[in-house]
Amino acid sequence: MTQPVLVPILGDQLSRNLASLRGRTKDDTVILMMEVWEEATYVRHHKQKIALIFSAMRHFAAELRDAGWTVDYTRLDDEDNSQSFTGEVARAVERHDPREIHVVEAGEWRVQQAIEEWADKFDCAVTVLPDDRYLCSIADFREWAEHRGSLRMETFYREMRRRTGLLMTGDGKPEGGEWNYDKENRKPPADEMEPPPRPTFPPDAMTDEVIAIVESRFGDHFGSLEDFGWPVTREEAQVAADVFFAERIERFGPYQDAMVTGEDQLYHSMLSTSINLGLLDPMELCRRAQQALHDGKAPINSVEGFIRQIIGWREYVRGFYWFHMPGLQTANALEAHRPLPEFYWTGETEMACMADCVRSTRDNAHAHHIQRLMVLGNFALLAGIHPQDVQDWYLVVYADAYEWVELPNVSAMILYADGGKLATKPYAASGNYINKMSDYCGSCTYSPHKKTGEGACPFNPLYWHFMTRHRDRLESNHRVGRIYANWDRMDEEKQQAYLTSAEAILETLEPASGWARNI
Known part of the structure; x- marks a missing residue:
């Protein structure tokens, strides 16, 4: 040659x-x-x-x-x-x-x-x-973003719908009459849920050899290899996609935010690892989802939700990452400095939601988006964990995590560390949200109905502790400001009970040691 x-x-x-x-x-x-x-x-x-x-x-x-x-x-x-x-x-x-x-x-x-x-x-x-496997180039996103006062994902998503033609009618309107069906995709767990098992792929000789190398050379890293079953070829990834479109997409939308103890996949596609590796074509998957709608095999809320995650959120966070780098790595608008607690690695906590999410993360290198955002991320936000610690943790523990997708989701979406360039408000929530969207609270040591003191769900006092310490920044936010009226209506004794309970919880958080980086 x-x-x-x-x-x-x-x-x-x-x-x-x-x-x-x-x-x-x-x-x-x-x-x-x-x-x-x-x-x-x-x-x-x-x-x-x-x-x-x-x-x-x-x-x-x-x-x-x-x-x-x-x-x-x-x-x-x-x-x-x-x-x-x-x-x-x-x-x-x-x-x-x-x-x-x-x-x-x-x-x-x-x-x-x-x-x-x-x-x-x-x-x-x-x-x-340029990496044209993505639908929006870095240059195109920059051109879209440069002269905008706010970078709303919904605005970007609608432009991507028009560009791709996905779920669009011939006269340029969204199929079904709505751009976004998220309001129909927030069902809590229900008795009729019977999610099919996730397709897994037993390791072949080549994968067994890799697993042996990983156990030998990275044996002290986080996680377990016992149940390794990820697709490692395009053929296997296509089988996983086939199973999703045949068995799971119909209920994917309604129950995508639900959380159930021990049910680690529910109706989620589990395709993000294959997409991010390059084994699956994102547009091909979106077209298959659209075809499922047209064939009457999936409702529009499930199909639109799936397509939005790919051409909306996935493309958006990638563009956002490159638009704001390298500053996004060190952003800390809320001046959070507490070290990551050890239970993020061990799962040893009496909070049932945190324990189950860490267990799934350890065993599967996976937790679905609401577990990542509203349980694991919510606690980190409320407790004021340092963004770099949280970013490192998410980058370590999830099989689909690469910095371009992890950093905007963690720094900007979860922790509000960018000061609101991505999210219009911090995604802070008390135990009530977790109780509504999961079965965790029924088996928990703590009660979501108890607000302060012994036995109270830690998310409850931590929520008000977070809101009060960031009042100067958040009170003027139109999506958050009215919450302070609720705080101001409380008598001083009740307010102090919240703050005292929160401080007691924060004092019990044992810092993690050396899991994420070689220190």
Whole structure:
């Protein structure tokens, strides 16, 4: 082979339709894939997350080789592995003497900063291509966002609906007459709920080998590998999608906010890991959801909710991330400084909701969006946990977590650390919300009906403690301000009981030690 084009493919770019592969010929291209310690340990990722990414990479490399591509693959345990992306590209340049490097832009800021230095490090041209697997480019989002006073997701979502034509009529109106059916998607748990089992995929020999490496080299990381069953190939991911559209999408919408002890998936698609790896095409999934509506197999509220999560929220948070980086990493508008409590790692707490959500997170590297937002995130917000601690935790523990999606959701949505650029108000809630949307409270040591003192749900006093300490900032917010009228109607004794109870709870929080980063 004469001087080839070197095409590095990152672990979340496992798509045959990747821009750097499109139009390339197999006889003058070398694909570079690399497992590196630096990426597995910049935070101490959940063991299932590491195993998922490495296994999916190895399967994708095998698929490319079977299709006739030349693949230069560096395994984690290769003796000469430099254990960094830039180091492995440098070694590949020495091996192959490429005339050019073609790489798709990285999903994460820190990796993209490294890629942008390659042109100065290597004696060949470096072409960085936009990641057009997303429907809205970084440049397009910036153009949309730059001159707006507020970046409302709903406004963005409607523009994406028009751009894609999804759930739109021929005259440019939304199908069903409404843009958003979220009000129909807030049902609490019900007796008639009988969610089908999640499809799982027993590890093959290649995945077993990866699992053994993860247990050996990352055995002290958070999480369990006992029930590993994530799809690691496009074929498996398609099976998981088939099952969702056949068995779960009908009830996905109404019960997407419900929480049930021990029911870790309910009607959720469980497809985010495959989408974020590149194994599934987001638009293909949206078209399948739309077809389910047209075929009478799913109601419009379920279909619209599913499509909104993909072309609305997913695309929006990615654009928001790049628009606000790198400042989003250190944002702390509410000046929260308390360390992350140890029970986020151990699950050892008498709060039944927190314990169950941490258990699911540990065992599955997964918890659904309301568990992440309104239980685990809500507690962190109310207790004033430092944003960096919370960001690290979410990035570590979830198999679908990459910084571009995790950071806006945690810093801006959950913690309001950006001061309201993303969310119109903090998503603060008392125990009443959790009681309404789950069965957790029935088996809990604490009562959601008790507001203060011994036996009171910790979310109740912590809610008012949060609201009072941030009154100067939040009282002028039209979505929050009226809450202070309720506080002002309380007598001084009741107010003090809330604050005293909250302080007592905060004093019991034992700081976590060294789980997220190598410290």
